[in-house]
Amino acid sequence: MKNIYHLVIKDIIRFLNDKPAVILTFVVPMLLIIIFGNVFGGKGSGPRGKTNIILVNNSNSVVADLIESKLDTSKSLRMIKKYLPADSKDSVLFDEESAKEFVRGGKIMAAIVMPKDFFLDTSSALKFKFYYDPKNEIESAIVQGAMQQTIMTQIPKVMPIILKRKAINYIGSDSTARFYRDMTKTVTKYFGVDSDSFMSELTKVDSSSLFNSSADTSAEANFMGNIIQFDNEQLVGKEISNPGLTRSVGGWAMMFLLFSITGAATSLFEEKQEGTLKRLLCMSVSRADILWSKYIYSTMLGVFQLLVLFVFSWAFFDIDIFSNFFNLMIVIIVSAMAAVSFAMIITATTKTASQANGVSMLLILVMSALGGSWFPIQFMPEWMQTGSKATMTYWSVEAFLSVLWRNAPLSSVYTNIVVLLVFTLLLNAYSLVRFRNGRVF
Amino acid sequence: MLKIKNITKSFGSLTALDNISLDIEKGEFFGLLGPNGAGKTTLINTIIGYLEPELGNVSIDGEDITIENTQLRKKIGYVPQEIALYLELTAYQNLKIFGSIFDLKGNELEKKINEVMELVQLTDRKKDKVKDFSGGMKRRINLAVSLLHNPDIILCDEPTVGVDPQSRNAIFEMLHDLNKEGKTILYTTHYMEEAERLCSRLAIIDNGKIIAQGTLVDLINMLEQKETIKIQKTAFTQDKISAISDMGIISEHDFYYELIVNDKYKQHSKTFIRLEEEGIHNEFVQVSRATLEDVFLNLTGRSLRD
Numbered sequence: 001m002k003n004i005y006h007l008v009i010k011d012i013i014r015f016l017n018d019k020p021a022v023i024l025t026f027v028v029p030m031l032l033i034i035i036f037g038n039v040f041g042g043k044g045s046g047p048r049g050k051t052n053i054i055l056v057n058n059s060n061s062v063v064a065d066l067i068e069s070k071l072d073t074s075k076s077l078r079m080i081k082k083y084l085p086a087d088s089k090d091s092v093l094f095d096e097e098s099a100k101e102f103v104r105g106g107k108i109m110a111a112i113v114m115p116k117d118f119f120l121d122t123s124s125a126l127k128f129k130f131y132y133d134p135k136n137e138i139e140s141a142i143v144q145g146a147m148q149q150t151i152m153t154q155i156p157k158v159m160p161i162i163l164k165r166k167a168i169n170y171i172g173s174d175s176t177a178r179f180y181r182d183m184t185k186t187v188t189k190y191f192g193v194d195s196d197s198f199m200s201e202l203t204k205v206d207s208s209s210l211f212n213s214s215a216d217t218s219a220e221a222n223f224m225g226n227i228i229q230f231d232n233e234q235l236v237g238k239e240i241s242n243p244g245l246t247r248s249v250g251g252w253a254m255m256f257l258l259f260s261i262t263g264a265a266t267s268l269f270e271e272k273q274e275g276t277l278k279r280l281l282c283m284s285v286s287r288a289d290i291l292w293s294k295y296i297y298s299t300m301l302g303v304f305q306l307l308v309l310f311v312f313s314w315a316f317f318d319i320d321i322f323s324n325f326f327n328l329m330i331v332i333i334v335s336a337m338a339a340v341s342f343a344m345i346i347t348a349t350t351k352t353a354s355q356a357n358g359v360s361m362l363l364i365l366v367m368s369a370l371g372g373s374w375f376p377i378q379f380m381p382e383w384m385q386t387g388s389k390a391t392m393t394y395w396s397v398e399a400f401l402s403v404l405w406r407n408a409p410l411s412s413v414y415t416n417i418v419v420l421l422v423f424t425l426l427l428n429a430y431s432l433v434r435f436r437n438g439r440v441f
Numbered sequence: 442m443l444k445i446k447n448i449t450k451s452f453g454s455l456t457a458l459d460n461i462s463l464d465i466e467k468g469e470f471f472g473l474l475g476p477n478g479a480g481k482t483t484l485i486n487t488i489i490g491y492l493e494p495e496l497g498n499v500s501i502d503g504e505d506i507t508i509e510n511t512q513l514r515k516k517i518g519y520v521p522q523e524i525a526l527y528l529e530l531t532a533y534q535n536l537k538i539f540g541s542i543f544d545l546k547g548n549e550l551e552k553k554i555n556e557v558m559e560l561v562q563l564t565d566r567k568k569d570k571v572k573d574f575s576g577g578m579k580r581r582i583n584l585a586v587s588l589l590h591n592p593d594i595i596l597c598d599e600p601t602v603g604v605d606p607q608s609r610n611a612i613f614e615m616l617h618d619l620n621k622e623g624k625t626i627l628y629t630t631h632y633m634e635e636a637e638r639l640c641s642r643l644a645i646i647d648n649g650k651i652i653a654q655g656t657l658v659d660l661i662n663m664l665e666q667k668e669t670i671k672i673q674k675t676a677f678t679q680d681k682i683s684a685i686s687d688m689g690i691i692s693e694h695d696f697y698y699e700l701i702v703n704d705k706y707k708q709h710s711k712t713f714i715r716l717e718e719e720g721i722h723n724e725f726v727q728v729s730r731a732t733l734e735d736v737f738l739n740l741t742g743r744s745l746r747d
Contacts (some may be wrong), residue, residue, distance in 0.1 A: 003542060004536070004542075006541045006542050007542075009538075009541075010527075013530065014529065014530065015539065016528055017529050017530055017534075018529060154571060201690045239641070242525060242626075273523075274523065274524075274525060274526075274527075274528075275521045275523030275525030276526065278486075278489075278491055278525065279519065279520060279521055279525040279539070279586070280542065281490075281491055282489035282490060282491055282514055282517065282519045283511075283514060283515070283539070283542050283543060284514055284515055284542065284543070284544075285511065286508075286509070286511055287508075307675040324555060384742045396515060
């Protein structure tokens with residue numbers, strides 16, 4: 001035990017004297033957290049960046065103006081309506097052709113056009129044209145989603161007019177008028193509303209009334225207006241101030257943990273090459289002492305690294321780590337143990353430091369991608385999602401997500417902890433067998 | 442004190458040590474001389490318990506050294522061939538780390554660190570990082586680490602490889618003093634000059650076998666020809682050399698001819714008279730005492746540096 005203690009101290013002194021290792025273990029992950037923290041929002045970060053979209057409004061309808069005004073106030077999109085032609089000093093409004101040219105030329109990602117027949121007096125549908133360059137499909141999908149969301153919020157206002165026009169188209173104006181008269185009689189008889197105003201509201205097909213605020217407030221007007229209603233309630237993570245980083249910090253931390261721990265464990269190869277391993281072994285140090293010390297030191301380093309990264313995320317990006325701190329510590333410790341067992345098996349099964357570095361780099365990157373460190377596994381095909389469960393990264397990232405995002409009790413991450421411990425036990429057992437026959441000693 | 446008995450160690454089909462036995466007495470300065478790849482380091486690795494032999498055993502004061510018997514290793518101070526130090530740390534940090542593993546602590550550890558730093562004459566560089574030291578200084582710290590726990594036996598595995606002459610002499614003096622203090626030293630080298638200078642007794646190892654052992658005098662006495670005659674190679678002597686071919690075997694080297702005289706010229710006087718007669722004057726001739734190099738050449742047919 002005494003030897004193990006001295007060897008752990010030795011590794012700590014060596015680590016603290018190795019500036020590149022300290023930087024790679026702490027500073028680089030912190031820099032990445034700063035980048036991601038600012039991307040996903042957080043304390044001290046500026047306003048979110050907006051995506052530029054060309055908007056061409058060739059319609060004279062008030063519905064188009066309404067939608068344009070809504071798009072102008074979008075939080076994620078910036079509507080570009082003018083451009084500066086090469087041979088001109090004055091900006092000119094985009095038309096459909098110039099908008100398409102800009103998209104084709106890669107100057108802008110998308111253009112939305114509301115053509116002349118966007119919503120005519122006789123129209124029973126809204127007609128948009130959307131031109132885009134799918135060079136970045138994720139960005140394109142985000143932009144389309146944001147646009148659709150903005151437009152859809154205005155649809156209920158137009159919906160009654162569209163329905164009335166469709167009714168006239170399908171059953172004819174006489175039948176529609178008869179239907180409205182009969183309905184007005186029935187409603188007036190049983191509900192006592194004013195027959196004239198009800199009839200007027202029912203038969204109105206003029207979209208100009210959409211900008212008339214007094215019309216919106218009457219119960220009769222809202223009778224058709226509120227035909228689509230969403231009641232949204234966020235059930236989890238409402239109080240989280242930085243949701244994006246809270247979701248991703250565990251994944252990044254786990255990836256860097258694997259890198260730093262593997263580096264620490266494979267230093268056995270360097271010590272062998274330098275001759276210090278042999279020097280220790282010809283003292284009163286046993287092989288078991290060396291392995292135990294390496295295991296304990298690496299686990300301590302891993303726990304400390306994760307702790308520093310989480311505390312840093314708390315200090316700079318308001319990630320709440322203290323409301324479920326005990327459970328977070330349990331997940332940190334178990335994740336560090338699993339990472340060390342991974343590093344040990346790399347050391348036990350490879351023959352040289354460069355081989356160990358190459359193999360570990362490959363495996364860590366694959367595990368991180370597959371296990372959800374880089375992006376949610378829901379983005380992957382089903383077979384990959386199944387495969388991700390074979391990585392320790394998945395179980396660790398999910399456990400971090402549960403304790404940070406859901407404030408989950410220990411019982412909720414019990415399965416994750418058990419799976420990580422099983423990984424640890426199996427890998428360590430195999431490493432020990434390999435160390436007996438391997439080349440490190 | 443250190444008994445090596447019938448040690449055999451193989452790596453695959455290569456027999457690195459073939460039935461090696463040595464008996465090193467307390468206080469002895471014992472040399473193990475052999476070319477690179479002869480098995481010197483493998484033998485040292487077996488003695489320190491780093492390698493386990495297939496056959497035979499190594500014992501110190503009657504107790505067998507094994508991989509598990511870590512306590513017995515405290516009697517050994519091992520000076521490895523490599524600079525087995527943490528280069529990014531200071532000399533003091535290295536000594537403190539290794540000293541604490543030797544069970545030294547507190548004032549005792551500080552005292553020992555100061556002692557060995559003084560011994561290797563690097564006290565003023567204690568706080569400097571080892572990576573900033575010269576090759577010779579690194580070697581001296583390498584030696585200092587192995588002396589921290591005051592071992593009875595010091596195993597030096599080619600401790601002067603790549604060292605400048607000044608540091609080499611300093612190391613020789615340190616080892617000589619330690620031996621005088623009663624330390625038993627086993628010293629491996631492929632430099633016959635080192636072995637001749639330092640060791641009271643020697644073994645010559647080649648291809649994993651001990652091919653001869655004894656004092657320097659014993660080994661030289663194994664040779665029929667205990668002296669060689671060297672004739673300086675000049676334009677003048679080059680013309681004369683063929684005239685003395687009947688005197689014995691002549692071999693040509695870079696800067697001299699070596700003459701191993703036949704029985705007729707065993708007496709120096711006869712040799713010198715004949716050489717004078719042929720016009721090779723005394724100023725071109727040198728008589729050399731046989732060396733370990735000659736012993737090795739005689740035993741193996743190869744030079745130590747081949």
